[in-house]
Amino acid sequence: MKRNSCEKQTINRGAWSSQEDEKLVKYIRTHGEGRWRTIPKAAGLLRCGKSCRLRWINYLRPDIKRGNFTEDEDDLIIKLHALLGNRWSLIAGRLPGRTDNEIKNHWNSRLSRKLIRMGVDRSKPRWISRVPRAEDPALTSETCKSFPLGRDRVPDDGGVSREASCREDHLSPTSDLNLDLTISLPFALHGCECQERSHESAEETHSPTLLLFR
DNA sequence: AAACTATGCAACCGCTGCGGC
DNA sequence: TGCCGCAGCGGTTGCATAGTT
Numbered sequence: 001m002k003r004n005s006c007e008k009q010t011i012n013r014g015a016w017s018s019q020e021d022e023k024l025v026k027y028i029r030t031h032g033e034g035r036w037r038t039i040p041k042a043a044g045l046l047r048c049g050k051s052c053r054l055r056w057i058n059y060l061r062p063d064i065k066r067g068n069f070t071e072d073e074d075d076l077i078i079k080l081h082a083l084l085g086n087r088w089s090l091i092a093g094r095l096p097g098r099t100d101n102e103i104k105n106h107w108n109s110r111l112s113r114k115l116i117r118m119g120v121d122r123s124k125p126r127w128i129s130r131v132p133r134a135e136d137p138a139l140t141s142e143t144c145k146s147f148p149l150g151r152d153r154v155p156d157d158g159g160v161s162r163e164a165s166c167r168e169d170h171l172s173p174t175s176d177l178n179l180d181l182t183i184s185l186p187f188a189l190h191g192c193e194c195q196e197r198s199h200e201s202a203e204e205t206h207s208p209t210l211l212l213f214r
Numbered sequence: 215a216a217a218c219t220a221t222g223c224a225a226c227c228g229c230t231g232c233g234g235c
Numbered sequence: 236t237g238c239c240g241c242a243g244c245g246g247t248t249g250c251a252t253a254g255t256t
Contacts, residue, residue: 013225014226014249014250015224015225015250016225035242036242037240037241037242049241049242050226050227051225053243054224055224057243086245086246087245088244089244089245101223101225104245105223106222106223108222109221109223
């Protein structure tokens with residue numbers, strides 16, 4: 001069995017105490033995010049870096065919106081999930097103040113049940129027609145492979161890999177609604193130039209550009 | 215009131231991609 | 236070019252609480 005880096009040290013597990021939260025917040029306010037592996041020691045925490053990162057991102061960050069999801073947020077999550085599949089971090093990127101973990105939990109506990117009740121097949125994300133396709137002359141298979149949506153793994157629930165996504169037949173998840181979700185791929189449109197620009201910002205690098213119109 | 219079940223959420227686990235060497 | 240370590244991601248688990256019988 002692969003050894004987890006967190007096992008190498010004596011660490012606390014389970015729920016965080018308020019003292020631990022306080023230490024982590026204080027440290028990050030002073031030194032900023034990043035270099036998670038070094039943070040526990042530097043902040044005087046008996047936690048692994050992963051745990052610190054998760055606690056900060058999912059709970060302690062000042063810009064996190066707590067409380068119930070609104071109907072609008074539910075709708076948006078459903079649309080985005082139809083479009084992107086289980087790419088929670090991308091979906092979270094379109095919902096200010098919400099974390100990927102929170103959205104994932106919300107989806108698994110409420111929205112999926114809601115869709116089942118409505119008779120919607122929640123396991124079939126679909127790319128809409130303006131996403132470049134592999135057979136499109138303007139889109140090479142190489143471009144498709146490099147589509148920066150994260151990992152290639154095919155989800156067990158029948159979701160699509162990103163390469164498969166490029167070839168998926170397209171049904172607009174929004175066709176029955178007054179909401180147009182469009183993904184444009186900067187480097188698919190601009191070729192190599194965009195690959196070279198990939199270091200400009202994480203947002204540009206890891207998220208397709210989503211244009212929302214109402 | 216107790217036992218059981220369902221639900222929501224925080225946290226952990228293991229895999230992957232990327233950058234540095 | 237391959238290896239290694241790290242950060243990030245999605246899936247899963249475990250626990251607390253609410254609801255039901």
